[in-house]
Amino acid sequence: MKIIRIAVANQKGGVGKTTTSVCVAQELKSRGFKVLLVDTDAQCNSTRFYEARTEKEATVLDIFCGDEPALSCVQHTEKGDIIASDKLLSGAETMVKVDERRFTHLKRSLKSVEGEYDYIIVDTPPSIGVALKNVLAAVDYVIIPVEESGWSLDGLMDFATALDLARDNNENLRVAGILTVKSKERTRKSKRMGELSIQVAEKLGTKCFRTKIRESVACTEALTEYYVPLREYAPTSTTTEDYKNFVDELMEELI
Ligand SMILES: Nc1ncnc2c1ncn2[C@@H]1O[C@H](COP(=O)(O)OP(=O)(O)O)[C@@H](O)[C@H]1O
Ligand SMILES: [Mg+2]
Numbered sequence: 001m002k003i004i005r006i007a008v009a010n011q012k013g014g015v016g017k018t019t020t021s022v023c024v025a026q027e028l029k030s031r032g033f034k035v036l037l038v039d040t041d042a043q044c045n046s047t048r049f050y051e052a053r054t055e056k057e058a059t060v061l062d063i064f065c066g067d068e069p070a071l072s073c074v075q076h077t078e079k080g081d082i083i084a085s086d087k088l089l090s091g092a093e094t095m096v097k098v099d100e101r102r103f104t105h106l107k108r109s110l111k112s113v114e115g116e117y118d119y120i121i122v123d124t125p126p127s128i129g130v131a132l133k134n135v136l137a138a139v140d141y142v143i144i145p146v147e148e149s150g151w152s153l154d155g156l157m158d159f160a161t162a163l164d165l166a167r168d169n170n171e172n173l174r175v176a177g178i179l180t181v182k183s184k185e186r187t188r189k190s191k192r193m194g195e196l197s198i199q200v201a202e203k204l205g206t207k208c209f210r211t212k213i214r215e216s217v218a219c220t221e222a223l224t225e226y227y228v229p230l231r232e233y234a235p236t237s238t239t240t241e242d243y244k245n246f247v248d249e250l251m252e253e254l255i
Contacts, residue, residue: 001118003113003114003115003117003118003119003120004118004119004120004140004141004254005110005119005120005122005138005139005140005141006024006119006120006121006122006139006140006141006142006143006176007121007122007124007135007136007138007139007141007142007143008020008021008024008121008122008123008124008142008143008144008145009122009124009132009135009136009142009143009144009159010126010144010145010146010152010156010159011126011127011128011132011155011158011159011162012126012151012152012155013126014126014147015126015145015146015147015152015181016145016147016179016181016182016213017041017123017124017126017145018041018045018046018049018123018223019181019219019223020143020145020179020181020213020243021037021046021121021122021123022037022046022049022123022223022229022230023229023230023231023239023243024121024143024243024246024247024250025037025080025119025121026079026080026229026230026231027231027243027244027247028118028119028121028247029080030231031247033118033119034081034116034117034118034119035080035081035117035118035119035120035121036070036074036080036081036082036083036113036116036117036119036120036121037050037080037081037082037083037120037121037122037123038060038070038082038083038106038120038121038122038123039052039060039082039083039084039085039123040060040085040089040106040122040123040124040125040131040132040134040135041085041089041123041124041125041126041131042085042086042087042088042089042090042092042125042131043085043087043125044084044085044086044087045123046082046085046123047059047082047084047085048227049079049223049227050075050077050079050080050082050084051077051078051079051227052075052077052082052084053075053084054084054085054086054087057073057075057084058072058073059073059083059084059085059086059089060073060083060084060085060086060089060106060131061085061086061088061089061092061095063083063105063106063109064089064092064095064096064105064106064130064131064134065095065096065097065105067105067108067109068109069109069111069112070083070106070109070110070111070112070113071112071113071116072112073109074113079229081117089125089131092129092130092131093129093130096130102130102133103130103133103134103137103166103169104134104137104138104169105134106134106135106137106138107134107137107138107169107170110138120139122135122138122139128158128159128162132162133162133165133166136162136163136166136170136173137166137169137170138170139170139173140172140173140174141173141174141175141176141254142163142173142174142175142176143176143177143179143250144156144159144175144177144178144179144204144206145178145179145180145181145213146178146179146180146181146197146200147180147181147182148180148182148183148184148189148190148193148194149189149193150193150196153193153196153197153200156200156204157203159204160203160204163175163204174206175204175205175206176206176250176253176254177201177206177207177208177209177253178197178200178201178204178206178207178208178209179208179209179211179212179213179246180193180194180197180208180209180212180213181212181213182213182214182215183212183213183214183215184214184215185212185214194208194212209246209249209250210249211242211245211246211249212242213239213242213243213246214238214239214242215239216234216237216238216239218230218233218234218237218239218240219234219237219239221233221234222234230243231243231244
């Protein structure tokens with residue numbers, strides 16, 4: 001099987017990128033796939049969730065600034081394999097050399113893990129900068145999580161421009177779809193946002209995933225308080241069930 005590289009991206013913060021990256025990575029891992037999570041956000045949320053080290057270990061910063069092969073940056077943790085981020089990545093704009101390779105460091109580095117994994121899931125920062133541009137040059141698919149609020153869809157057209165530019169370095173880049181997260185089903189707002197998301201998806205040349213990820217207290221507790229994978233913390237929660245269904249839907253899409 002060929003390695004499949006998927007980024008979870010949206011230039012807004014707090015829209016469920018890290019939650020989706022981690023839950024999808026955990027779900028794929030539970031199905032027996034070999035999964036690598038790559039954290040490219042200076043906030044290091046997925047790095048912290050995996051309890052990975054950012055010191056005395058090679059991180060994405062070494063990929064962006066030192067052309068370190070991804071294989072030598074992998075940390076094998078109890079929760080799975082991860083390439084950690086580093087808070088110093090917030091200075092990436094000035095730290096990453098301005099040359100013809102500026103946006104392709106990650107793409108080249110990930111060649112070293114081909115054959116080692118089935119899936120690479122990339123968690124991304126909430127801004128269109130050098131880190132996100134490296135990610136968009138390196139992956140096959142993008143999942144765009146959105147909340148059920150107009151604010152969450154705002155700015156997605158800027159993101160569309162970034163995707164178009166990324167295709168100069170990566171012609172195979174595809175938006176797998178828009179994923180509604182923290183959904184409050186059956187409310188009027190949820191319905192209205194659903195319709196709006198479909199319009200935005202059409203403009204982006206993609207679709208909205210059928211599965212919506214419902215909001216639950218267990219989700220926040222598991223990931224941000226107890227650092228336990230949601231599917232272990234709350235095996236029967238609505239959010240757990242939704243991420244399972246989402247992975248089913250995603251895998252159909254990717255085949
Ligand atoms: N399905 C959900 N139910 C409840 N809370 C959620 C859900 N998805 C995400 N959250 C919460 O929303 C906040 C932002 O999510 P996060 O994944 O960190 O977003 P991002 O990575 O885009 O900044 C976190 O506190 C997270 O726990
Ligand atoms: Mg995040």
